[in-house]
Every structure is written in structure tokens, then in C-alpha cells.
Amino acid sequence: MVLQRRANLGLRLKLAKCAFLQKEISYLGHTINSHGLAPDKKKVMAIQAAPEPKKCYGITVLLGSLAEAERRYAQIDREALALLFGVKKFHQYLSGRAFTILTDHKPLVSLLGENKGVPLMASGRMQRWAIMLCGYQYKRRYRPGTTNANADALSRLPLSVKPEVTENPSESVLSLHILEITPARPITTVQLRQFTDRDGQLATVRHSVLSGWQREVDSELRHYWNHRHELSVLGGCVLWGSRVIIPQKAWPMVLEELHEPHPGVSEMRSLARSYIWWPGLDADIEKIAKSCGTCQEHQRSPPKAPLHPWAQPERAWSRLHIDFAGPFLGRWFFILSDAYSKWLEVNH
Structure with a gap:
């Protein structure tokens, strides 16, 4: 049939x-x-094998089934990963249909909004996920966590089976890779991670990226807080998009490496903006370039304006040049010159 x-x-x-x-x-x-x-028995296995809660903590805890690499994602990346997992899980139901995604993580509404582009400084992982979501017709809506009470028990009591998910090799950050392959590199990724551990500000930033930002931060962290939705952590190092954030102890070493060929302010800024960042980087580059005599000698001078010669007149008194001269001996003089015969008339 x-x-x-x-x-x-x-x-x-x-x-x-x-x-x-x-x-x-x-x-x-x-x-x-x-x-x-x-x-399907495979679909109800999580219900049948769900552990019996022994304490209140066992009921309210949210363990999640993240892979080892995914556990090190920034908080905003984990929120986006949950969104992507749900969309891919129900692809057969959602593909070709309009649907609404509710989230209690407000930054995702603007970061992965249906009508908004992904910021240029977003992590490569986030940009890749945004491209995946472009194949769906969806709307994003924010719902506060206090009213978002429709999470089922299985999301809080998953099976103790690790998913077969590994870190995508393409998500390796170019800046960290370059630090490893450069023969005369000023700093290695291991040193960078160690300096980050000892840097009070950057260590706090790394913790906030992984665990979530507070609503109010100290003024010294405001530079990082303004870019909090674009920060990520890779290998213990903090990144802004694809640029590595350098701990303060390593600033002199990195500046010395940038300044070694004496390329000038513009070239140093252009190179630095491709790979690294720290608060006040542009000002530090300008300071070291202005204090260097070699950089000042080789800086580009503005082009000289070409001289404009006057055309030779065809007859006398066809073009006159007039000006005032003085004061000379307490007087001003009116000067008139004929361009053809060079005749002068001077009156005071």
C-alpha cells in the first residue's frame, strides 16, 4: 500500500x-x-535512567552535558551553544518554518538577532554559529529568567554520557598561532597565560568572561566591560575577537617587537590592530614612536606644493603686480610693477 x-x-x-x-x-x-x-526507546532512556534526587540540590542543580572543550567556553558562548543545539536538534521541525527563540540571556538578542549583523570583533566561533543560523527563519525574544520557568527536568538531569564533540580546529585563533610559529617571538602562549594569571585585572576579566559579568564593575575594568560581548578565552588567554589581550607585564616586550623595524606610528598601529590589544595601545605606540629619532627622520613628510609660474605677458601694462612694503623708515610704500617691462612705480 x-x-x-x-x-x-x-x-x-x-x-x-x-x-x-x-x-x-x-x-x-x-x-x-x-x-x-x-x-523510541532511545528517546525515553533519559527519563528511565534519571537519578532519584537525594537532596534539594539534586533537584535544582543544572549540570548540562557539555564536552570538556565546551566547558571552557565563555558564558555568552555557552548560551549561544545551547541555542544552536536546540535548533539543530529539532531541525526537521524548524526547517522552512518561522519560529521564535526565547532566551534569558539578553546580549544574544542583539548579537544573534535575525536582522542584525554579527560584530566584526566577535569570536570566530560566534561568527560561524551565526552563519549556521542564517539558514533558519526565526525571531529572537528576551524573557527574564524569573519568568522563564518552562525548563523541563531532563535539562537539569542529563545522562552521564559525554557527547562526541571536540574543539573545531578551525576555531584556533590566528594570533595565538602566529605567536607559536614565529621564530623570534617576543612572548609565547605559555608565558602569556602565566602573565594573565598574575595580572589582577586580566585574571578578573577572564573569570568574568567564563562565569558571567556583574552588572556593575570597577572603573579600571570599564574598557573590558564595554567589549564584554566580544571577549572569549582560549588556552587561558583572553581574546577580543581574534586579537589577543596582552597582560601589562608583557607590554614593553610587545612594543619593542613592534618598534624594532621603525615603521612609524601608522604602520605600528595597523600591525597591532590585526593581532593584539590592551587599553591605551594606540597612545603607547604613539609615545614610543615620537620619542624615537629614527622614526621621526623616516616619517612621511607632506607633499610639497608645486610652483605655479606666471605666463609671459604679450605687451606692456597688460598685467600688473601690486603690493605694500613696510614699515621702512617709519613709512609704508605702495609698489606697482609691470610684468612685461619690469617697470616700478613706488609711492609713499
Whole structure:
């Protein structure tokens, strides 16, 4: 009967994807057999194997089933990962349909909004996820956590099975990679991580990126707080987009490396903006360049304006040049000159 209906509708099947004479099949979370329709055993395994809570903590805790690499994501990346997981999980239901995504993480509304572009300084991981979501027709809406009470128990009591998810090699940051392959590198990623551990401000920033930012921060962290939605952590180092944030102890070493060929302020800024950042970087570059005599000698001078010669007049008194001269001997003099004969008339 099924094959007859297929023939009547003009549908074609690929033989390699077909299975005949099966006692039961699983499709869209259900098992179909001679007894009818039943839930797929794999889908209800989490319910059957859910641990019995012993304490109040066991009921309210949210363990999650993140892979080891994903546990080190920034807070905003983990929120986006949960969104992407849900969309991919229900792809068969959502593809080609308009739907609404509710989130209690407000920055995601603007970062992955349906009509907004991803910031240029967003992490490569976030940009890749945004491209994936472009294939769906969705709207994002913010719902405060106090009213977002529709999370089911299984999201808080997952199975203790690690998903087969590994860190994407393409997510390796170019700046950190360059620090490793450069023969005469001023600082290695290991040193950078150690300096970050000892840097009070940057260590606090790293903790905030991984655990979530507070609503109010100290004035000294305001530079980082303004870019909090674009910060990430990789290998223990803090990054702003694809640029590595350098701890204060390493500033002199990095500046010395930038300044070594004496390229000038513009070239140093252009190179630094491609790979590194710290608060006041542009001012530090300008300061070291202005204090260097070699940089000042080789800086680009403005182009000289070309001289504009006067055309030779064809007859006397056809073009006159007039000006005042003085004061000379307490007087001003009116001077008139004929351009053709060079005749002068001077009056005081």
C-alpha cells in the first residue's frame, strides 16, 4: 500500500537508503511496528535512567552535558551553544518554518538577532554559529529568567554520557598561532597565560568572561566591560575577537617587537590592530614612536606644493603686480610693477 501511494504521487526513492521487510522502524522519535506507534526507546532512556534526587540540590542543580572543550567556553558562548543545539536538534521541525527563540540571556538578542549583523570583533566561533543560523527563519525574544520557568527536568538531569564533540580546529585563533610559529617571538602562549594569571585585572576579566559579568564593575575594568560581548578565552588567554589581550607585564616586550623595524606610528598601529590589544595601545605606540629619532627622520613628510609660474605677458601694462612694503623708515610704500617691462612705480 505504501509503495502504491508512492507510485501514485510520482515520488522517487534511493535504493541505498531503503530498508525492506523490517519488523519495526524508528522515525522522528517514534517506533513504528505491527503493534502501532510507540515512543523510541532511545528517546525515553533519559527519563528511565534519571537519578532519584537525594537532596534539594539534586533537584535544582543544572549540570548540562557539555564536552570538556565546551566547558571552557565563555558564558555568552555557552548560551549561544545551547541555542544552536536546540535548533539543530529539532531541525526537521524548524526547517522552512518561522519560529521564535526565547532566551534569558539578553546580549544574544542583539548579537544573534535575525536582522542584525554579527560584530566584526566577535569570536570566530560566534561568527560561524551565526552563519549556521542564517539558514533558519526565526525571531529572537528576551524573557527574564524569573519568568522563564518552562525548563523541563531532563535539562537539569542529563545522562552521564559525554557527547562526541571536540574543539573545531578551525576555531584556533590566528594570533595565538602566529605567536607559536614565529621564530623570534617576543612572548609565547605559555608565558602569556602565566602573565594573565598574575595580572589582577586580566585574571578578573577572564573569570568574568567564563562565569558571567556583574552588572556593575570597577572603573579600571570599564574598557573590558564595554567589549564584554566580544571577549572569549582560549588556552587561558583572553581574546577580543581574534586579537589577543596582552597582560601589562608583557607590554614593553610587545612594543619593542613592534618598534624594532621603525615603521612609524601608522604602520605600528595597523600591525597591532590585526593581532593584539590592551587599553591605551594606540597612545603607547604613539609615545614610543615620537620619542624615537629614527622614526621621526623616516616619517612621511607632506607633499610639497608645486610652483605655479606666471605666463609671459604679450605687451606692456597688460598685467600688473601690486603690493605694500613696510614699515621702512617709519613709512609704508605702495609698489606697482609691470610684468612685461619690469617697470616700478613706488609711492609713499
